[in-house]
Amino acid sequence: MAKGFFARLLTAVAVLSASVMVMAQEDDDIMPLRTHSMYMPYIDQDLQNRWFDFGGDAMINTNKHVRLTADRPSQTGYLWSRLPITSANFQVEFEFKVEGKGDGLYGDGFAVWLTKERETMGPVFGNKDYFEGVGIFFDTYANSRQSHSFPFVMAMVGDGKTSYDNANDGMANRVGFCESDFRAKNIPTKGRIRYYRESGVMTLELQTKEWDRWEECFRLNDIKLPQISYLGFTAITGEVHDNHDIISITTNTLSKTETAVKRNNSTPPPQKKTGVMWYLKFLAACGVFVALVMAFKMSKSSSNDMKRF
CATH class of the missing domain: 1.20.58 (Methane Monooxygenase Hydroxylase; Chain G, domain 1)
Structure with a gap:
C-alpha cells in the first residue's frame, strides 16, 4: 500500500x-524591462526616480499618478526614460487618464515618444518639433475643421527634418490613426505599443470601453526606429486645458519574432497575462x-x- x-x-x-x-x-517570450517601467509611488526618498526624469509643469502624486499637466492654461510637462530602449522587440503598456472640468472645450492632449532625443520641451504636445523617431499623439482639441471626431489618436514618423503640421492637426504627417473616445472614462484607459525591429512592424492597441477589451488603433509596417530611442510622455495645454496623467508604465522585451503577428495582417497575437x-x-x-x-x-x-x- x-x-x-x-x-x-x-x-x-x-x-x-x-x-x-x-x-x-509558453511565457518565455515576455521579459520585464524594469529600466523602462514605472509604478506608484514613482519616486524614492530623494524625490527622484531611478529610471525616469520628469520636469516642466509635471507633478507627482505618490498615491495616484504622474500629472504631466494640470487642468490649467499654458502648461507643459514631460516624463522621459533616462536610458534608451536597446531591445530589438519590445512592448510598452501604459495606463493614462485625461479629464478636466472643461465643458465642451478642453485640450490639447498628450503624446508618447520613441525618439532619438529626449527631454527637450517644444510645441508638439510638449516636445520639440523636427524630432527623429515616432510620436503617437492623443489629441483632444481640433485646431481646424476635420472629417473625423475628437479625441483622435495618430502616429507620425519623424526624420528630423519634417515639421509637425500643427495647424491641421497633423494631417500631413499621419501614418496611422483612429478615433478613440479615451477622455473622462470610468474604466482604466490604457495603450499598448508593440514593436519588432526586424520586420519594422509597430502596433497600437487601446483599452477605452471596458476592462481587458483591447482594440487595435493602427498597424504600421517598415518602421525603423533610431538605434538609440528613448521612451517619453509629454503633454501641453493652451487656452483650453485638461489633466493629463500617466498612472503606470510596463515595458517588456519580446524575445520571439513577429511571426505570430504575421498570422493575421490586422490582429496582433493574444496578450499573455504574465502576472497570472x-x-x-x-x-x-x-x-x-x-x-x-x-x-x-x-x-x-x-x-x-x-x-x-
Whole structure:
C-alpha cells in the first residue's frame, strides 16, 4: 500500500514539474524591462526616480499618478526614460487618464515618444518639433475643421527634418490613426505599443470601453526606429486645458519574432497575462516542493518500518 501511494506521489511530482516547464516555455517570450517601467509611488526618498526624469509643469502624486499637466492654461510637462530602449522587440503598456472640468472645450492632449532625443520641451504636445523617431499623439482639441471626431489618436514618423503640421492637426504627417473616445472614462484607459525591429512592424492597441477589451488603433509596417530611442510622455495645454496623467508604465522585451503577428495582417497575437502566469508557476513550484517533502517523509517512514520488522 505504501509503495502504491509512493508511486502515485512520484507521478504527481512529475506532472507538476512538467506543468511548470510548459508554463515557463509558453511565457518565455515576455521579459520585464524594469529600466523602462514605472509604478506608484514613482519616486524614492530623494524625490527622484531611478529610471525616469520628469520636469516642466509635471507633478507627482505618490498615491495616484504622474500629472504631466494640470487642468490649467499654458502648461507643459514631460516624463522621459533616462536610458534608451536597446531591445530589438519590445512592448510598452501604459495606463493614462485625461479629464478636466472643461465643458465642451478642453485640450490639447498628450503624446508618447520613441525618439532619438529626449527631454527637450517644444510645441508638439510638449516636445520639440523636427524630432527623429515616432510620436503617437492623443489629441483632444481640433485646431481646424476635420472629417473625423475628437479625441483622435495618430502616429507620425519623424526624420528630423519634417515639421509637425500643427495647424491641421497633423494631417500631413499621419501614418496611422483612429478615433478613440479615451477622455473622462470610468474604466482604466490604457495603450499598448508593440514593436519588432526586424520586420519594422509597430502596433497600437487601446483599452477605452471596458476592462481587458483591447482594440487595435493602427498597424504600421517598415518602421525603423533610431538605434538609440528613448521612451517619453509629454503633454501641453493652451487656452483650453485638461489633466493629463500617466498612472503606470510596463515595458517588456519580446524575445520571439513577429511571426505570430504575421498570422493575421490586422490582429496582433493574444496578450499573455504574465502576472497570472507567474502566479500559477509559483503555485506549481510550491506543489512540487510539498510533494517532494511528503515523498521524502514517506520514504523515511517506510525505511524505519522495515528496520523495526
